[in-house]
Amino acid sequence: xxxxxxxxxxxxxxxxxxxxxxxxxxxxxxxxxxxxxxxxxxxxxxxxxxxxxxxxxxxxxxxxxxxxxxxxxxxxxxxxxxxxxxxxxxxxxxxxxxxxxxxxxxxxxxxxxxxxxxxxxxxxxxxxxxxxxxxxxxxxxxxxxxxxxxxxxxxxxxxxxxxxxxxxxxxxxxxxxxxxxxxxxxxxxxxxxxxxxxxxxxxxxxxxxxxxxxxxxxxxxxxxxxxxxxxxxxxxxxxxx
Numbered sequence: 001x002x003x004x005x006x007x008x009x010x011x012x013x014x015x016x017x018x019x020x021x022x023x024x025x026x027x028x029x030x031x032x033x034x035x036x037x038x039x040x041x042x043x044x045x046x047x048x049x050x051x052x053x054x055x056x057x058x059x060x061x062x063x064x065x066x067x068x069x070x071x072x073x074x075x076x077x078x079x080x081x082x083x084x085x086x087x088x089x090x091x092x093x094x095x096x097x098x099x100x101x102x103x104x105x106x107x108x109x110x111x112x113x114x115x116x117x118x119x120x121x122x123x124x125x126x127x128x129x130x131x132x133x134x135x136x137x138x139x140x141x142x143x144x145x146x147x148x149x150x151x152x153x154x155x156x157x158x159x160x161x162x163x164x165x166x167x168x169x170x171x172x173x174x175x176x177x178x179x180x181x182x183x184x185x186x187x188x189x190x191x192x193x194x195x196x197x198x199x200x201x202x203x204x205x206x207x208x209x210x211x212x213x214x215x216x217x218x219x220x221x222x223x224x225x226x227x228x229x230x231x232x233x234x235x236x237x238x239x240x241x
Contacts, residue, residue: 029043029044035059035089035092039219041054054084086107087114088121092130106136114163154168155168159202166207175226181203185233212225212227
């Protein structure tokens with residue numbers, strides 16, 4: 001009887017330790033609004049202080065300093081530089097971040113032509129583009145991006161851009177969505193490589209298959225939820241024409 005109690009006590013201690021270790025995993029998200037397109041840049045980090053930088057759109061020196069200062073002041077350790085896609089407003093800070101923190105760029109291979117074209121058309125939008133480094137590796141559909149104790153699922157979501165991906169953290173029930181889905185709107189499809197039917201299919205098969213309470217952090221404007229967009233989005237919601 002005594003040995004049984006000892007075993008139960010040990011099992012309870014192990015279970016409590018496991019629960020506490022799970023509870024300490026906390027993903028933090030910091031967003032910044034940069035450049036003339038009002039693009040949302042994201043820094044994700046957890047209790048290990050490792051972080052990933054997604055879509056650095058910082059263009060001016062002041063914007064670059066704002067992003068770098070946040071990372072340095074919070075004693076974060078950048079370990080990955082990720083692009084959801086490579087339109088100019090999402091990559092303006094790629095070179096700065098890559099050099100500042102000695103990071104390789106990771107994108108989907110289908111967006112490489114989009115990345116390489118940014119220096120050619122940047123002047124049309126009034127930007128003197130600091131050329132982005134080319135990727136050191138390509139992100140694969142359905143792979144798991146890992147940093148610290150955090151995992152991000154990659155889903156391939158073309159339509160706005162040919163190599164667009166989104167990053168999903170299921171523990172915190174959030175999506176870093178780039179320009180696929182917006183609050184009561186969707187990404188534009190009139191840019192090279194864009195296609196409306198492809199975009200709508202990406203939303204329906206890759207985003208609307210998530211639970212309704214998942215928060216969608218967009219590339220521009222406010223965040224939304226999967227449930228809100230399923231119900232109210234005029235382009236792809238339940239009452240869309």
